[in-house]
């Protein structure tokens with residue numbers, strides 16, 4: 718049974734925010750999680766499709782993705798850095814990639830999302846609109862906060878481009894969601910490493926000490942110690958790959 722008690726399709730961000738600040742309403746983007754969720758709590762759905770947040774704008778140094786850009790769009794658009802488009806193509810089944818959005822992926826903060834790790838490596842910044850206006854925040858901060866606050870809307874995600882990148886992962890099978898993955902990017906002498914599978918969301922780590930402060934939750938795919946071991950090994954591999962490739 719649908720959990721939706723009402724459906725709204727606003728055509729401006731301001732109207733969407735007014736609906737979201739009203740009690741019991743949530744943003745509906747691609748709906749891949751919201752409609753699959755077993756949570757029985759009834760909600761009003763505020764469909765973001767009418768807001769025109771589907772553009773991909775490209776300059777020499779920056780790419781801005783509207784929050785309703787889908788993972789399928791990311792995979793197919795030739796301007797998207799390969800690290801990001803390859804990661805988008807590895808998330809979810811292909812039918813769901815045509816629905817799932819960049820904004821929904823950021824708001825969800827799935828700990829295993831290699832797309833979020835790729836966006837972290839590309840120094841992504843998230844534009845969030847609220848009753849007090851729109852402001853930008855680093856993706857790492859938005860993830861650490863558990864997503865945007867209630868009543869706020871992700872409108873865009875921008876990333877810096879260029880640099881050398883590397884990706885390594887270990888999963889139960891090559892096509893399975895990685896147990897742990899490491900994504901790295903080096904630009905202007907600065908190396909960034911993002912890991913999945915080691916915290917409540919994908920995280921940026923110190924390349925020289927990648928497991929510092931981490932205590933991954935164990936599950937049927939890997940114990941805490943195994944995940945920490947993979948974090949060290951995979952980080953060493955991506956760093957070696959960057960060294961070899963630069």
Ligand SMILES: Cc1cc2nc3c(=O)[nH]c(=O)nc-3n(C[C@H](O)[C@H](O)[C@H](O)COP(=O)(O)OP(=O)(O)OC[C@H]3O[C@@H](n4cnc5c(N)ncnc54)[C@H](O)[C@@H]3O)c2cc1C
Nearest residue numbers: 744746747748749750751809817818820821824827830871
């Ligand atoms: C079978 C299956 C497989 C999945 N596999 C993966 C996977 O491989 N990797 C992965 O990361 N996730 C996975 N997911 C989880 C989820 O589908 C994805 O995170 C997806 O990208 C969510 O995007 P969406 O646009 O469909 O969001 P929705 O389902 O529409 O929304 C998800 C949440 O985000 C909020 N939200 C959406 N857009 C915004 C916005 N612009 N501003 C503020 N809040 C917003 C919604 O209110 C809701 O709480 C999977 C889910 C299913 C059902």
